[in-house]
Amino acid sequence: MRSVWALFLLCILYFISEVESECNRIPQGASGDRSAVDENFKILIDGNPTTYIPGNQYNVSLSCPNGLKFISFTLALEGEDQSPIYNGLDMTGHFELFDNTDTRFATGCENLVESTNTNAKARIDVSWIAPKQPESGCVLMKASVVQHRDVWFIDDGFLTKRICAEEIDDLNSLTPPLQNCCACDEAKYEILLERKWARNTHAKDFPNEAWRTHLGEIIGASHNYNYRYWAYGERASKGMKELAEHGSTRTLENEIRENTQNGQVRTIIKAPGISYRRNVFGTTLANARVDKIHHQISLSVKINPSPDWILGISGLELCLSNCTWLERKTLNLYPWDIGTDSGPSYMSADEAQVPPDVIRRITSSYPSDYRSPFFDDSGAPMKPLATLYLTRKKLYIRECEEDMMDQDGPLECATHPWNEWNNCSARCGPGLSQRMRSYKNPILAANYNCDRRLDEMRQCQGTQCGVDAEEESPNADTGIEQDGSSFGVGSMAECELTTWSEWSPCSATCGKGISTRSRDYFNSRARARCMTAVRLPLEEQRQCFASDCGGTITDNGEFDDLPQPDVFGETNEPSGKSWNNNAYNKPSGYNSLDNSHNWPTTIQTPYAPMDTPNQHYQSPYSSNDQGISNYNEYGTDYTTPRQMPYFTTRLPALGSRYNDRPKDASNYKVVQDYCFKKPEASTTPCLANPVTVRNYWFYDHEDHECKIFTSDNCDENRNRFRTLDSCLATCYDPQLNLERTENEAMDLYEGNANSNMANNYNQGYAGGPTPNPYYYGAKRGRYGT
Structure with missing residues (x-):
């Protein structure tokens, strides 16, 4: 019997050794x-x-x-x-x-x-x-x-x-935004939204009447880099408010459609909503067309029922830095609170949030309110409410022809014709092909700072799958030679790049700045060959918006991959080409949704001399006989606690409450004296109930800019404005017009014009350099240091 067991054990050991030898990795x-x-x-x-x-x-x-x-x-x-x-x-x-x-x-x-x-x-x-x-x-x-x-x-x-x-969270996996897309072709995308929101996945406080739960109508757009109709950290527009609170898309669609005429938007995206179906993940489908100008898309859809919650994406980049289009993308979508209704749960009664908050992401820890259906004491990750699938369905081949400006440019920037497209960088599978050209007179072009594109890339598909590189014809044009072998078979592998470094800190502490990151080749000796074959960027830059401007709106860095909007609801600064040579043109539409700035082409007639009385001045204690409301946009009285009879010993300076009201540039024809006084921090406590702290604008006459500072509702500084428009209209514009009058008078004086005109420029206050109304500087008030 023992011999039988011994034989059995030997068989087992032999079988194990055979298995190990079969998978031996030596x-x-x-x-x-x-x-x-x-x-x-x-x-x-x-x-x-x-x-x-x-x-x-x-x-x-x-x-x-x-x-x-x-x-x-x-x-x-x-x-x-x-x-x-x-x-x-x-x-x-x-x-x-x-x-x-x-x-x-x-x-x-x-x-x-x-x-x-x-x-x-x-x-x-x-x-x-x-x-x-x-x-x-x-x-x-x-x-x-x-x-x-x-x-x-x-x-x-x-x-x-x-x-x-790949992480498919809607924030963590967004493609880095590109200010300029270099893809020549156009692309068509299929957008599929799949609902994942159900009782078994989001059981907490899920509505008892499940049939009432549905995702509303999808609305969105394909648009350019500067346009956003909603974004993290911004306040919702009227159209977004109606969508999030009532599910109505009409106003929002009109807001988006207005921007098709100015070139900000190419395609308006619409799709039906997704109703409740038991044990079924419903879907809805839409399509969008993108090109090198309109290479981002944004979408939004209301969660029903909810106070003001939506799902969506804002500024999803579809263009890649290698001049190609994203093939596919999968994103999990989580809820956003747009900040206009303070209800904490699905079935909360309508309760307007005063003042409105900025758009924020809802997580398992925010808001920290047990009534929220998504709140979890443990902070466990939230399950997605929907999944978005983007698939590139079609490419529309477009040659990278020179635009009219390039064709009609100076002769000094003339170029030779494009070379033929070189072979695909990948022998098998997707790769890149490149073509190049050169200036006819490189030295002259350098002297004239010509900036025409001299190289282009496009996607290609290697078809030599299964063919050994050594079997190819030695005369074949396969790329650059390396150690006697063809460059084509493994150029991308030999030219492996390091991972991108972390984005550098924003160059500005408040407002718009630049952040950079870099990478390099693992094999530094192959850098020249690799860059000659396929020129890939080794450094990238992106816009950033620093938010250390005072106030209570914070940015902890979790949204660094998103294009950063201005957290105070104002528009982004346009690109350098948008700042035309006319230093006296005033931008219009500071709060417009499309972030576009159309500069007037004519110069306004200068305002009247400084001794013209301010016809709109009104004492805070006088009767309102001009039809001006004493209530702000939130329906609350402008009167501060220090203006109330109970605080008669601490009356504010006259006219302080009017500063909170937006004014047209024609309201003030002279520079008000308080525009030359910077806000001062108060040394006495604020006795208001409640005390509210928020960001205001003030005019800095030394820098000739409207800046931000933080203060409470007891602040008596008259150089204090709720909006950028108010600050510009009250202090900046009169100063600008005064300088313009001076310059025009000086021009006339130098041209031997009428001497009376030449003397008028001395009226008013002396100006300085041309102000920049889009500078988001930071200045702290009562709570600053």
């Missing part, structure tokens, strides 16, 4: 102990992605950028999470072979590729199909190589590549 021809890591050999993935999209195909190579060769190898896939709950699921994806000359699948061992011979190799290429399950997590690619019999490496250094599933 490469063929290796002997002795593994060598110490030297990080010469690397696993590279074309494009150097740090995340993968489930189900996508990626080109993977094993090589040594320093020119060393190896004789054999193994390449395996492993899931980082080995939990038994994932048994039976595809958690690693699988390899596919380009050719069978140097690569084959190991017999009886899943997801292991090995060499077919011991010939010297510079590189091997395979294709990896990423796992399709979104919960696949991270995948490890592990390699072993034999440089020669006694020198071999396994898993160390760059022989292990870790790549994780």
Whole structure:
């Protein structure tokens, strides 16, 4: 009996040894102990992605950028999470072979590729199909190589590549915004919204009458870089308020449509809502067209029932920095509170929020109110209410023809015709093709600061799958030669880039600034060859808006990947080309939704001399006989607590309450004296009940700019305005017109014009340099330092 058991154990051990030998990852021809890591050999993935999209195909190579060769190898896939709950699921994806000359699948061992011979190799290429399950997590690619019999490496250094599933949160995975899209082609996208909001996924306080729950009508637009009809940190427009509170899209659609005429918007996106269907994830479908001008999209949809909650995206970038269009994108959508209704739950009664708040993201910890259906004491991540799928359905090929301005430009900037498009950078799969041209007279063009584009890239598809590079015709034009081999087969792998550095801090502490990040080639010796073949950017810049301007609106950095709007609800500064040469033109529409600034082409007639009385001045204690309301936009009295009879010993300066009211530029024809007094911090406590603190504008006569400061509702400073418009109209515009009068009079004086006109410029206050009304400086009041 013992002999039978011994024989059985021997069979088991033999079977185990056979299984281990089948999946042995030690490469063929290796002997002795593994060598110490030297990080010469690397696993590279074309494009150097740090995340993968489930189900996508990626080109993977094993090589040594320093020119060393190896004789054999193994390449395996492993899931980082080995939990038994994932048994039976595809958690690693699988390899596919380009050719069978140097690569084959190991017999009886899943997801292991090995060499077919011991010939010297510079590189091997395979294709990896990423796992399709979104919960696949991270995948490890592990390699072993034999440089020669006694020198071999396994898993160390760059022989292990870790790549994780792409985060599909609507904030964390947004494509970096591009101010200028270089894609020549146009694209059509299919937009699919799938509802995930149901009782079994969001059980807390889910409405008892489930049939009442639905996602409202989708509305959105494809638009340019500057346009936003809603954004984090901004206050909602009237159209957004009606959408979020009542589900009505009419006003918002009209607001968007107004911006189609000025070129801000190309396509208005509309789709029906998604009603409740038991045990079914409903969907709705829309389409959008984008081009190199209108390369971003925004969407919004009301959550019903809710006080003022929406789902949506704002300024999603579809254009890539390599001049191509995003192929597909998946985003999980979470609720946003637009700040016009203070109700905390689905079925809350209408309760206007006074004053309105800015648009904020709802999370499991914000608002910190147990009545919120999304609040969780543990802070556990919230489940998405919907998922948005964007798929590029069609490309409309457009040649990158020069625009009319370029064609009619100066002769000094004339260029030679474009070269032919060069070969695709990838032999198999997606890649890039480039063409170039040059100035006819480079020295003259440099002297005239010509800025015409001299190189262009477009997407291409490598078709030489399964063809060995050495079998190609030596006369074929495959790119730049490197060590006697073609550049075309693995240019992207050899030219692997480091990951982008972190974005630098904003160059401004308050308002608009610039943030930069950089990267470089792993193989610095190949930089020149790589940049000649496919010129990829090594540095990027983006606009940033610093929010350290006082007040209670904070930015903790969690929205750095989004295009940052101004947190005070004002418009962004336009690009440099929008600032025309006329220094006296006044921008119009400071609070417009499209962030566009149309400059007048004519100069207004100067205002009357300074001795003209201010016809709109009114004492805060006089009767209102001019029809001017004593109530602000929130329906509350402008009178501050220090103006009330109870505080008669602390009366404010005359006219203080009128400063909070927006004024037209014609209201004041002279510069008011209080415009030359900066706000001063109060040393006495505010006795108002309640005390409210907010941001105001004041005019800084030294810098000739309207700036922001923070104060309470007891502040008696007269140089204090609720809106930028009020500050500009009361102080900035009269000062600007005075300077314009001076300059016009000086021009007439220098031209021997009428001497009386030449003397008029001395009236009023002396001006300084041309003010910039869009400077968002910071100044602290009562609560400042």
